[in-house]
Amino acid sequence: MNIFVASLDYGMTNEDLQDLFEDYGSVSSAKIIFDKFTGRSKGFGFVEMDDNQEADNAIEELNESEVNGRKIVVKKARPKDAAW
C-alpha cells in the first residue's frame, strides 16, 4: 500500500515520517520528497506499508493529525502510470 503524505513540516525527515507510521503498523519504506536545489523538503512524501489493513488504519488515524504543529494530510497514493 503506497500512502501519500502532505502538509508536512519542512523540517520533517524520512526517519520522522517512518517513525510516525510505524506507530500504527509495519512500514516498508518512508520517503520525503526533497527539492533538488534547496535540498529541503517539498512538504510531502510517500510511505509504503506491507499490511493493507494497518496502512488503512494509519491513514485514518494520521490523516489531518497534528505533526510538529502542522496539520498533515494522509491519503492513498496514486499510481504514476495509470488511473484508478
Place this chain on the structure above:
DNA sequence: TTTGAGCGT
C-alpha cells in the same frame, strides 16, 4: 532557487 496545494531526487 520561493513556503503551504499537492502525487516522488
